[in-house]
Amino acid sequence: MTAHEISEFLAPIRHEFADQRSLILPALRFAQEEQGWLPQEAMAAVAEATGYSQAYVESVASFYDRLYTEPVGRRVISVCTTLSCMLRGSDELLAHVAANIGTDGEGTSADGMFTLQRAECLGACDRAPCLQVDSGDQQGPLTHDDADAIIGALRADGAPTRYDR
Amino acid sequence: MPQLNSVYRHREFQDLLTLSGYERAGGWNGLKATLEMSPDDALYAFHRSGLRGRGGAGFPMGRKASFLPKDSGRPTYVVCNADESEPGTFKDREILDNNPFQLVEGVAIASYGVGCERAYIYVRGEYGHQWDVLLRAIAECRATGRLGPDAFGPGAPFDITLYRGAGAYICGEETALLESLEGKRGQPRLKPPYPAVAGLYDCPTLINNVETLAALPPIMHRGADWYAALGPEKSPGTKIFSVSGHVLKPGNYEIVMGETTLRDLIFDLAGGLRDGREFKACWPGGSSVPVLTAEHLDTPLDYESLAGAGSFLGSGGCIVMDDSGCIVRASWRLAHFYRHESCGKCTPCREGTGWLEKILGRMVHGEGRLEDLAMLESLFGRISGRTLCALADGAVAPVQSALELFRDDFERVIEQGGSPVPEPMGVINA
Ligand SMILES: Cc1cc2nc3c(=O)[nH]c(=O)nc-3n(C[C@H](O)[C@H](O)[C@H](O)COP(=O)(O)O)c2cc1C
Ligand code: SF4
Ligand code: FES
Numbered sequence: 226m227t228a229h230e231i232s233e234f235l236a237p238i239r240h241e242f243a244d245q246r247s248l249i250l251p252a253l254r255f256a257q258e259e260q261g262w263l264p265q266e267a268m269a270a271v272a273e274a275t276g277y278s279q280a281y282v283e284s285v286a287s288f289y290d291r292l293y294t295e296p297v298g299r300r301v302i303s304v305c306t307t308l309s310c311m312l313r314g315s316d317e318l319l320a321h322v323a324a325n326i327g328t329d330g331e332g333t334s335a336d337g338m339f340t341l342q343r344a345e346c347l348g349a350c351d352r353a354p355c356l357q358v359d360s361g362d363q364q365g366p367l368t369h370d371d372a373d374a375i376i377g378a379l380r381a382d383g384a385p386t387r388y389d390r
Numbered sequence: 391m392p393q394l395n396s397v398y399r400h401r402e403f404q405d406l407l408t409l410s411g412y413e414r415a416g417g418w419n420g421l422k423a424t425l426e427m428s429p430d431d432a433l434y435a436f437h438r439s440g441l442r443g444r445g446g447a448g449f450p451m452g453r454k455a456s457f458l459p460k461d462s463g464r465p466t467y468v469v470c471n472a473d474e475s476e477p478g479t480f481k482d483r484e485i486l487d488n489n490p491f492q493l494v495e496g497v498a499i500a501s502y503g504v505g506c507e508r509a510y511i512y513v514r515g516e517y518g519h520q521w522d523v524l525l526r527a528i529a530e531c532r533a534t535g536r537l538g539p540d541a542f543g544p545g546a547p548f549d550i551t552l553y554r555g556a557g558a559y560i561c562g563e564e565t566a567l568l569e570s571l572e573g574k575r576g577q578p579r580l581k582p583p584y585p586a587v588a589g590l591y592d593c594p595t596l597i598n599n600v601e602t603l604a605a606l607p608p609i610m611h612r613g614a615d616w617y618a619a620l621g622p623e624k625s626p627g628t629k630i631f632s633v634s635g636h637v638l639k640p641g642n643y644e645i646v647m648g649e650t651t652l653r654d655l656i657f658d659l660a661g662g663l664r665d666g667r668e669f670k671a672c673w674p675g676g677s678s679v680p681v682l683t684a685e686h687l688d689t690p691l692d693y694e695s696l697a698g699a700g701s702f703l704g705s706g707g708c709i710v711m712d713d714s715g716c717i718v719r720a721s722w723r724l725a726h727f728y729r730h731e732s733c734g735k736c737t738p739c740r741e742g743t744g745w746l747e748k749i750l751g752r753m754v755h756g757e758g759r760l761e762d763l764a765m766l767e768s769l770f771g772r773i774s775g776r777t778l779c780a781l782a783d784g785a786v787a788p789v790q791s792a793l794e795l796f797r798d799d800f801e802r803v804i805e806q807g808g809s810p811v812p813e814p815m816g817v818i819n820a
Contacts, residue, residue, distance in 0.1 A: 241508065241551040243465070243591045246573035254515075254554060277573075288575040290557030291515045303516075307477045308677060308723050309634035309709050314814030345559060345727055346477040346677075347516055350634035350709070351641045354814075360518030366817045389518055 226259045226266075228273035235274060248275050253286050261301075261388035262293035291360070291390045298333045298340035299384040302326075302376075303357045306343045309350035313366065318354045319343060321369045325376050338380065360389050392646045393659070394620070396608045396628045397601055400488035401644075407523065409530045412491040418536075420607030424499045425542060432503040436606070439614035440626040444481075445471055445562075445599030446676065446705045447780075448693050457586035458504050458594040467595045468501045468509040469571070469585075470603055473555055473562035475514055477677035477727060478707030481630040481642050482600035486513070486520035489604070490527035496603035497550055498541070499610055504596050507547050512567050515556040524552055559731035563779045564597045566733065577733045578779035601630055621647035625692035629703070633660035635710040636667065636815055645691060653687040656710055664815065667712040671796070675704020677724050678784025680791030681717070700791070716809040717796045721789045722750035728785030739782035742773035746789055753800065756808030763800055766793060 234255045235248050242248060252275055256267040263286055272279040286292045293301075304310075304319040319330070323341055326334040333340045347363045349355045355365030356372070358379065367375075395401045405411030412418070424432050437452025458466055470493065474482040485493055497509045513521050528550055531537040541548035553571055560566045561576040568590050570576035589595020605627065609617045618626045630644045639661030652674060656662065663669060669684050674691075679702040682689070689699040696703045711720060729743040749766055752758050766789070774786045793800060803809045 238551070241549075243593075244572060247553075247571060249573040250556060250570065251554070254556060275573075285573065285575055288558065288577075289515070289555070292556045306723075307727055308673075308720055309478055309640075311720075311723050312635045312709075312711060312715055312812070312815065314816065316811070317814055344516075345730060346475060346479075348474050348480045348483045348514070350478055350480055350632065350707070353634060353640070357516065360516055360521075362519050363516075368817050371817075390515075 226256050226270055228270040231256060231270055231274035245275065246277065249277060249282060249285055253282070253292055257292060257390060258387045261299065261390065262295065262297050264296075293390065296333075299338055300379050301340045301342065301359055301390055303342050303344035303347065305345070305347045305349070305353070305355055305357075307346040307350075309346070310353040310355060313353040315354040318356070318367060318369065318372060322356070322372055322376065325373055339376075359385070392649050393644060394628050394646050395644050397485065397492070397604045397630060398489065398642070398644045399492055399608075406489050406491065407527075409491060409527075409534060409536070416611065417491055417607070418495060420610035421495050421498050421502070424502055424610045429503050429505055432499070432610070435610060435614040436500075436503060439609045439617040440623070441602065441605055441609060441617065442625065442627075442693065443599055444601035444605070444629065444706070446476065446678070448703060451598060451602055454586060454598075455500065455504055455596050457584070458596060459587060460505070462594050464593045465508070466504050466506045467590045467593055468497060468504060468506045469567065469590060469595055469597045470497050470509065470511040470600060471562060471564065471567060471597055472511050472513045472517070472520075472600045473567060474517075474600070475559040475562050476705045476707055477724070478632060478634055478673060478709040479676050479705040480632045480634075481706060483517065483520060484630075484642050485600055485604050486517065486523060490523050491531075492607055493524075493600055493604045494527055494531055494537075494550060496606040498537075498548060499606045500596060500598065500603055501548055502542055504594075506596070507549070509548075509550045510553050510571060510590070511550060512553045512555060512561070512571055514561070515554055521552070521554055528552060558733075559727075560733045560779075560781060563781065566779070567597070568595070575733075577735050580778060621649060622692050622694065624694055625703075629691065629706055631655055631691065631706045631708050633708045633710065635672075636663055636712040636715065637661055637710050638664065648690045648692040648695065650691050651687065652682070652689050652691060652708075655691060655708065656687070660710070663710075663712045667714060669710070670713045670715055671711045671717060671720075671792075673701075673707075673709045673788060675702045676707040677709065677727065678780075678787055679704045680787050681795065683795055714812045714815075716803065716812060717792050717799045718750065718803045719754050719809045719812070721792045722747065722754045724788050725750050725785065728781065732781060732785075736777040736782065738773045738776045739785070742769060742782065743785050745769055746773075746785060750789070753803050754809045758804040758808075760801065760804055762804070763793065763797070
């Protein structure tokens, strides 16, 4: 993604912030939509579009769990394992998803299709055990068969055109 | 056991996702009533209603709004905290999913009171669907002039900017949220100064939780006295409790404060437990509060009563565990959460949460020693009250209380060489 594209995205919202530094996070989120993570070029483009140094932009990005500074799979599956979900079988769900996509716990599948991560409370404890694909709906309560069906559908879909993590 | 859907108007009316549907359900009457008052009278109404902050700390909303200086010569901001990440809490999500205009109206009401022309709603990054709902709601309000140059009357502008986080529990802490909104790493600031005096961009700022602000439209429509008369004097109004864990009907329940007990909430509204299981423990106000036992089940749900029972109302996220669960394993899982979410700025929190997780982890995995209990106890005082923000206190509270109330269980886990994985409850479609 180029600095120009990011600037165009920011143009209509610039006036909403008294300090332009506030644009960094929206710019990072937008830049991540292209590849699903933030390679160096994307960081450089955000820096150029916002007028802050690349080092500063990277230090902001590295603070947030859902901004990825390393490559991740085409789909990121977050299984919540915080207490309410643990009490309803989240650890077993995580292990089941890992076995399905062929990762040893958290990590990226060999084909680059999926990254599996443990998440902290997704604000959907009424749906425990639950998972979220990218930042899509919090889905649950899930049996292991439900999880297989979700993964199967994702495989069939392939890569999204735009990543919203 | 009165339930009253004052914030959850979507449970009473249909089609609240469109502005016209919301108007048919009486939407915008609260703002209309507010705009007929002076801003000072509006502030006084907030105060008289007795509404307290629903994000965790329970601070009186009207008092906080009155702390904002009027003569600073700088813009004033209202910031809505929609970062909802406290484990066990999912009440704001339901508002955002189903009743976004009531939040928009509440933000507008608060903004009129404190003289704010631009408010912000900070939404946790994981709430993708909720973000989309809000985007549509804001767009519809702008298109119809509910937001924009004449929102509060000819030449009286008001608008709302949505801002999206990117995955960090700590950004729910108000000063960390402001840092994040200013385009920085989301690390808490030293207080004072409080946000009321020096908040967003160093300007006077009112920060309130989603549920707090969404409570305002009915208050201003029906009158502060109506609200103040609901429930106990110091904890008036309705409160939404999110119930999760080992209950048959997990979900959100909006109740009148003080008129429902913890037992009613868990065993009646939330459907109680599976056959053959007994109640073991619950964390009534999110994971950052002291745990309670069966002895406390008759506690009424309001700020004072829950504090009297040794816990807190907190965010209202009530996590329930039956006797299939293990308190040591549960405490360890919570310790993991706080270790993971500590922003690392204060040594007692950064190191202390790591030690809590480590010591509890070795108990769970059969490598605990009885001396570990004394070690845990000595840690509590070295973490609590010694840090910039309340995350560290929230990490200690559930563990310290668990050790006080369930010491036998900790000793048994150590002696038996660990805590077996509990049998998960499985999916129940009640
Ligand atoms: C670690 C930590 C996390 C918090 N997370 C949230 C949150 O997700 N949502 C929220 O409304 N308040 C949260 N709070 C409380 C806020 O700091 C603040 O008190 C609240 O937003 C004020 O609004 P209220 O008075 O309407 O409750 C958190 C506090 C701490 C210490
Ligand atoms: S208490 Fe913990 S989370 Fe809060 S500022 Fe200190 S290190 Fe960060
Ligand atoms: S604990 Fe899993 S969504 Fe809250």
